[in-house]
Amino acid sequence: MGSAAPLSASVLLLLLLLLRAEQPRGAELTFELPDNAKQCFHEEVEQGVKFSLDYQVITGGHYDVDCYVEDPQGNTIYRETKKQYDSFTYRAEVKGVYQFCFSNEFSTFSHKTVYFDFQVGDEPPILPDMGNRVTALTQCPNASPTPLPPLRVPV
Numbered sequence: 001m002g003s004a005a006p007l008s009a010s011v012l013l014l015l016l017l018l019l020r021a022e023q024p025r026g027a028e029l030t031f032e033l034p035d036n037a038k039q040c041f042h043e044e045v046e047q048g049v050k051f052s053l054d055y056q057v058i059t060g061g062h063y064d065v066d067c068y069v070e071d072p073q074g075n076t077i078y079r080e081t082k083k084q085y086d087s088f089t090y091r092a093e094v095k096g097v098y099q100f101c102f103s104n105e106f107s108t109f110s111h112k113t114v115y116f117d118f119q120v121g122d123e124p125p126i127l128p129d130m131g132n133r134v135t136a137l138t139q140c141p142n143a144s145p146t147p148l149p150p151l152r153v154p155v
Contacts, residue, residue, distance in 0.1 A: 026119035030058065033065065033104045033112045040101040043120060047095040051120045053078075055102070056085035061110030066103040072096025082106070 033039055045051055057063040067086065069078040071094060078088045078100075092098070104112050 028117045030115045035107045038103040045092040052089040054087045055116040058113040060112035069100045
């Protein structure tokens with residue numbers, strides 16, 4: 001009986017790791033970016049996996065930063081200058097560490113507070129089998145073959 005407990009704990013741990021491997025991963029962070037500074041972050045991404053970066057300047061100056069993303073070979077795959085906010089989605093062409101940086105190097109006196117959300121992996125649909133059926137959220141209200149009667153407002 002003594003060996004059954006460690007075995008079941010090992011199986012449970014393996015099951016939890018397998019379940020975790022199927023879910024997208026990511027990070028959200030709000031950080032201070034001093035004037036005349038650059039801050040970079042790194043994330044390992046497998047080939048063919050989608051990732052997305054959303055960011056917004058919350059405080060400071062004209063609420064703008066430069067942002068760029070580089071692939072593992074150092075190629076710039078996204079670059080924007082003096083943006084208040086933006087979103088970028090990409091499917092990794094090569095496996096490796098992707099780097100995304102925020103720069104406030106153009107500012108000599110104004111530090112910024114920057115929020116970002118970096119997600120790796122495809123998010124599963126909210127409802128099972130949602131992509132294969134029509135729902136109230138996917139059906140266009142003007143697609144009805146018969147026109148809807150006008151709304152009557154009681155006076």
